[in-house]
Amino acid sequence: MDGIDRKILDLLQHDATLSIAEVAQRVGLSQTPCWKRIQRLETLGYITSRVALLNPEKLGLGLTVFVSIEAGEHSKEWLDAFAARVAAMPEVTEFTRMAGDVDYLLRVVVRDMRDYDRFYKKLIAAAPLKNVTSRFAMEQIKFTTALAIPPGDG
Amino acid sequence: MDGIDRKILDLLQHDATLSIAEVAQRVGLSQTPCWKRIQRLETLGYITSRVALLNPEKLGLGLTVFVSIEAGEHSKEWLDAFAARVAAMPEVTEFTRMAGDVDYLLRVVVRDMRDYDRFYKKLIAAAPLKNVTSRFAMEQIKFTTALAIPPGDG
DNA sequence: CTTGAAAAGAGCGGCCA
DNA sequence: TGGCCGCTCTTTTCAAG
Numbered sequence: 297m298d299g300i301d302r303k304i305l306d307l308l309q310h311d312a313t314l315s316i317a318e319v320a321q322r323v324g325l326s327q328t329p330c331w332k333r334i335q336r337l338e339t340l341g342y343i344t345s346r347v348a349l350l351n352p353e354k355l356g357l358g359l360t361v362f363v364s365i366e367a368g369e370h371s372k373e374w375l376d377a378f379a380a381r382v383a384a385m386p387e388v389t390e391f392t393r394m395a396g397d398v399d400y401l402l403r404v405v406v407r408d409m410r411d412y413d414r415f416y417k418k419l420i421a422a423a424p425l426k427n428v429t430s431r432f433a434m435e436q437i438k439f440t441t442a443l444a445i446p447p448g449d450g
Numbered sequence: 451m452d453g454i455d456r457k458i459l460d461l462l463q464h465d466a467t468l469s470i471a472e473v474a475q476r477v478g479l480s481q482t483p484c485w486k487r488i489q490r491l492e493t494l495g496y497i498t499s500r501v502a503l504l505n506p507e508k509l510g511l512g513l514t515v516f517v518s519i520e521a522g523e524h525s526k527e528w529l530d531a532f533a534a535r536v537a538a539m540p541e542v543t544e545f546t547r548m549a550g551d552v553d554y555l556l557r558v559v560v561r562d563m564r565d566y567d568r569f570y571k572k573l574i575a576a577a578p579l580k581n582v583t584s585r586f587a588m589e590q591i592k593f594t595t596a597l598a599i600p601p602g603d604g
Numbered sequence: 605c606t607t608g609a610a611a612a613g614a615g616c617g618g619c620c621a
Numbered sequence: 622t623g624g625c626c627g628c629t630c631t632t633t634t635c636a637a638g
Contacts, residue, residue, distance in 0.1 A: 305509075308502035312466060315631065329605055331633070342509070343502045347595055348462035354496050355459075356600055360546070362516075362555060379591050386598035392514070393589040401516060401585070405597055431555070435547040437533050441501055441595060443559055444540035446510055469614060483623045485616070 297342075300325065302445050304333055305342060309442045312346045349441070356407050360433040363402040363419070368426030378423040387415050451496075454479065456599050458487055459496060463596045466500045503595070510561050514587040517556040517573070522580030532577040541569050 303323045307314060320330035337343050352358070367378070382391055382402065390403035402419075406412045412430070420428065457477045461468055474484035491497050506512070521532070536545055536556065544557035556573075560566045566584070574582065 305502070305504055309504050310501065312500045312502045316633090317631080326606055327632090328607085328634090335633095340508070341505050344505050345503045346466045347464065347501065347503060348459070348466045348497050349499045349501060349595055350459055350463050350597055350599075351495050351498050352597055354494070355597060356602065357597055362546075362548075383592040386596075388592060389594055389597070390590075391592035392516075392587045393591060394516075395586045395588050398585055400591075401587075407600055411600075431552055432549045433546045433555075434549050436544075437547060437554075438537040438542060438545035440543055441503055442540075443504055443506055443509060443511055443543070445504075446561055446565075448510065470616095471614075480624050481615090482617085482625080486622090489616095 299447075301333055301337060301342075302447070304330070305337060306442075306445055308334070308343065308346075352405055357405050359406050359408050359412055360436065361402075361404045361406070361412055362431045362433070363404055364398040364427075364429040364431070365400040365402065365425055366397070366427035367399040369424065374423065381422040382419070385415070385418065453601075455487055455491060455496075456601070458484070459491060460596075460599055462488070462497065462500075506559055511559050513560050513562050513566055514590065515556075515558045515560070515566055516585045516587070517558055518552040518581075518583040518585070519554040519556065519579055520551070520581035521553040523578065528577065535576040536573070539569070539572065 300323050304319060307319055307322060316327050316331050316334070319334070320327045323330065325333075334343075352360075367374075379391075382388055382400075387404050387406050388402055389405055390401075392401045393399065394401050404412070404415060406415055416428075416430070419425075454477050458473055461473050461476060470481050470485050470488065473488070474481045477484065479487075488497075506514075521528075533545075536542055536554075541558050541560050542556055543559055544555075546555045547553065548555050558566070558569060560569055570582075570584070573579075
């Protein structure tokens with residue numbers, strides 16, 4: 297992982313449609329070694345996948361909700377069952393176990409309030425929860441999958 | 451936007467390396483009409499971009515933080531300046547204006563606590579804030595960019 | 605790492621139903 | 622619309638410097 301690799305990753309995490317020739321040119325290499333680097337970065341797991349990002353509005357998915365959950369119970373059985381069920385819900389785009397007062401944080405994308413109510417009932421039916429707080433997004437000011445690749449190691 | 455278009459979008463939002471031939475086969479079309487549909491979906495803005503997703507751990511980005519912000523001031527000038535500065539920070543992957551008690555929610559990806567402290571100081575220097583609460587992620591149970599495409603319209 | 609090149613495959617477009 | 626058939630460009634692999 298040198299600077300060139302980081303540059304390649306940064307290019308591809310912003311636009312994966314770039315041809316190898318273009319990437320090679322921008323990092324100052326010829327195609328063959330550039331292609332080999334990309335292969336290596338994929339094999340080593342730096343690149344996990346290449347995906348198409350969709351416009352939620354266009355699909356009628358106008359409501360993003362952040363759900364804070366306090367669990368109450370903390371047994372391994374409970375946690376495993378809860379994690380499996382929630383992760384399987386397609387409306388949940390992000391599911392994080394947290395430190396501090398909130399045990400879990402969910403990012404949920406649905407059509408509208410009515411749709412969220414449907415999801416909410418499904419969620420509380422999945423496992424007993426001590427406390428659930430929903431916070432609703434008004435405006436998405438920034439959303440990116442691109443990471444700030446640090447210069448040091450990696 | 452019929453069922454076939456939705457199926458195409460769903461395939462590509464999970465794996466954008468699929469060739470047109472493969473997508474075509476899976477949705478039960480031949481290449482040409484499938485290719486035309488994908489072109490149309492891109493032109494109409496259903497597909498916003500194709501990106502490579504990177505592994506944050508591999509890059510030494512081990513800490514994800516959700517930052518809740520209470521603004522205090524709400525003038526247009528303040529908001530515009532604040533929004534522009536925060537959106538420009540590469541550590542911020544998501545920046546949302548919220549309804550309710552929290553005014554803004556940030557998703558921040560950094561190396562570690564030390565690195566977060568550096569970011570935090572940068573953040574509070576960007577604009578006067580009434581209240582800032584940081585919640586730290588312990589474990590990423592699920593993370594996907596794939597949306598639950600609804601059947602109706604879109 | 606570079607150049608050069610060749611085989612395989614994918615994207616792209618025209619034309620017909 | 623969808624399907625068939627080419628033309629081009631890219632990806633992928635190889636040899637040699």
